[in-house]
Amino acid sequence: MASVTMTVNGKSVSGEVEGRTLMSDFLRNDLRLTGTHVGCDTSQCGACVIHVNGEAVKACTMFAVEADGAEVATIEGQANADGSLNVIQQAFQDHHGLQCGFCTPGMVMSAAALLKENPTPTEREVREYLEGNICRCTGYHNIVKAIMAASGQDVSAIAAE
Structure with a gap:
């Protein structure tokens, strides 16, 4: 198990993950941010795109430990501050x-x-x-x-x- 800490949608989060835990699984299962969809697990469909340190990344192609210390944005963080659609x-x-x-x-x-x-x-x-x-x-x-x-x-x- 490995400890990870990152900022997700402006909030600091931490967790314990296996080294093989995909970022998409960490977001969905550990953080309950289910807006990041998993359609293929092979980087083909793009349903799991997130931003890591400002770059678009397919969350099914990276391990959660690779995002340790990173700034992560998901679809849940895209709305305006008042909750309205961006x-x-x-x-x-x-x-x-x-x-x-x-x-x-x-x-x-x-x-x-x-x-x-x-x-x-x-x-x-x-x-x-x-x-x-x-x-x-x-x-x-x-x-x-x-x-x-x-x-x-x-x-x-x-x-x-």
Whole structure:
């Protein structure tokens, strides 16, 4: 067993984990932050995207001990301080960027990383950035539209599909 201490969504947390405990399992099982979804355990789907020290990471590809001392952000920490949806979450709602919702936390976390890196991405850049995130419901069109809207771009000319 190993001791880990990290800051998750602005709060210091500690725990005892086996060396093989995945970050996704630590978040879900030990911290009860179940918004980080596990869809594949093989880094294919992107449902488990979190931010570690400001970088987007698939939580199923890292061990919890690797995050010892790190600053971690999950979907639970994305809302505004008053509990309202942040601009990305609101754009997903406004532009129907979700259906079943399983991929949504990973999509929102990926979108946040993209917009931090590239504040006004083109449609092509959004689609390329999301290549590591799988959605089986929406066909991506409205997800892309939501991300572009969250960046402040006018998406009124983009036709719904």
